[in-house]
Amino acid sequence: MNGFDEISAPLRTIMTPGPVEVDPRVLRAMSTPILGQFDPAFTQMMNETMDMLRQVFQTKNQWAFPIDGTSRAGIEAVMCSVIEPGDKVLIPIFGRFGHLLTEIAERSGAEIYTIECEWGKVFDQQEIIDEVKKVQPKVLAIVHGETSTGCMQPLDKIGPACRELDVLSIVDAVATLGGTEVKVDEWQLDAVIGGSQKCLSVPSGMAPITYNERVERLLFTRKKVERGVAQAHDQVKVNHPIRSNYFDLSQLQDYWGPRRLNHHTEATSMLYALREGLRIVLQEGLKERFERHRLHEKSLTAGIQAMGLQYNDVLWKLPMVTCITIPAGIDGDSVRKMLLEQFGIEIASSFGPLHGKIWRIGTMGYSCRKENVLFVLSALEAVLIRHGASIQIGHALQAALNVYEAYV
């Protein structure tokens, strides 16, 4: 006996920017017994998952599959497969995850150029386009939805501009995929990474990516087949091989494609989860899902405002993350602690210059629903009263209900 009991997790209301609550159908799908990785029943599921990912990414790209790892595994897979040592990479930074892109690009040997704007703002698209023209990078890497600041960077003009200037665009859409428009083809984005544990409401541990022929052509110049499985016609020496085996997209393609060349052992249960999560997204409908995210955001922010609190009420607000200014004199962490301990509700703090200044409430995926929004508002009000904050009492839920009633 080792003294550990079976898992017994408390049931939480998770209102953070991820990981968020998972639809019970997805949780159930993970209990499906294991299939071998080359079992036809399993490879069919892999293909179906690719098909559904294309729909969610709104793309006709052949390549749309998950990386077996958390979101940043997806980002690293794309970056280390695309970036060769010495390549110029331009990264506009407007929050923590812009810094992460820099870190990852740096480790791939990139020559990095950054522009930064204040946390809480985004760039004018023209500013980025001008910088692209000036720097003439091989790659522009940029975050779409910056959860650390609750901001969303418009990309519809940046993508086409990059295409015209023959710059590859890599977009971190971890926070936004499945919760708001991410139009890969229409915006002419070359490689896009989504997150599982955010608006797709699948557990963390898989990172859906997609990329087009422009990226594929580049991969082909770095392609290398593993010695243990290579055949005579496969090249095993290339000039700038990808620095990672696990994240080598040219090898992953051969595993996800018709060649089905053995690479890793696909994460069976997570694939089940992703497949079921995507199925639920498409069953709801993308348009309807995005509208639902907007509705609950509207209700939440109406409640926050009615309480007399301030939030990031800006044009470029990320619809699924609301950043609330912690009132003067209130200990933000103490409020979060009480929410968790008394109500079983989790909301988030933030990073860097915003740490201690804002709370972040997520309304993502399965967590983004009426009872959760109403519960978090009522709990926040009660906890703030308990902390002696000067807020408007009794108005938040009324304002939120007004939004819901107007919608019906």
Add this chain to the structure above:
Amino acid sequence: MNGFDEISAPLRTIMTPGPVEVDPRVLRAMSTPILGQFDPAFTQMMNETMDMLRQVFQTKNQWAFPIDGTSRAGIEAVMCSVIEPGDKVLIPIFGRFGHLLTEIAERSGAEIYTIECEWGKVFDQQEIIDEVKKVQPKVLAIVHGETSTGCMQPLDKIGPACRELDVLSIVDAVATLGGTEVKVDEWQLDAVIGGSQKCLSVPSGMAPITYNERVERLLFTRKKVERGVAQAHDQVKVNHPIRSNYFDLSQLQDYWGPRRLNHHTEATSMLYALREGLRIVLQEGLKERFERHRLHEKSLTAGIQAMGLQYNDVLWKLPMVTCITIPAGIDGDSVRKMLLEQFGIEIASSFGPLHGKIWRIGTMGYSCRKENVLFVLSALEAVLIRHGASIQIGHALQAALNVYEAYV
């Protein structure tokens, strides 16, 4: 509507060297609702998982935690964190996964030295020790259980010799951890990687690793804190930074350790699965579990032999993988196909020089049980008769039952 149905996977008897069947308790654990990554209820589970991993690795190492990815993610995390460009790495190769170690080390910039022996054999330990003395590498990287050939390399003398020569030993114990002895401390191994989807019988998607202070001291010289979460006293520039952010063990330590510095979002459901899988391993007892693997191997091989088939009956046989010579004139893939289609049983082929020459039957973890062994023997006999193979009929099950009856 997108036209995809809920998951409906056929129920298979999986007798491959992984991924194998998963205990229903583990499958059920994955249906546990999500917790936030810094929820005290979740960080406690992370700590419990580390504690159980130490027991399974038979080590007192502080660091024992999973990498969020499949087994080769664990190998790459250790290798790319330890190997600096230009480092000498010695890799003895006796099958496919030795080649994989080479691939990964190469991509980390290592100067690689290999020695090879015929697939189907292992090295005399002294031969490796002599080579270590000759090459004087920084790292010796070696596979413990080579599933591609069904061989197990003894390590009990190699570890201490490396320690004495101040060489770091990295061991791929993906196939063996949880199924036979992997004595990390007693054998003086510096870093060891296990697999989830093999003898631990947890779905693919997590790679447990452990490493000691020797490795930790090296990591410290390459340590780098992410800009988005760094504080003033953290160094952000180092000489030979680790080339991967995702696999940077020095950052992962800060996430798994008391500092709990944000890195990736831990894969919640997979962590539940690993925790439950380890709990079941320890509940059974390591000794008892290893004995069970030996028993079913004995029964399987008795049946194989009674059928008149040849298998890798060698001293260095991997207890959980039996490699059967495909009889002359028999199409190995056709046999496997019929086993799958008629019986729902999956067995494996092999790679490289052994492809088409052997079948591999795994007896790992939850798949390693009496009814599975008896079923695979009876099915294999029937399918071989169907293929016109000249075998002894009616003896296999009797021989296997004899083993079981003698055991009680």
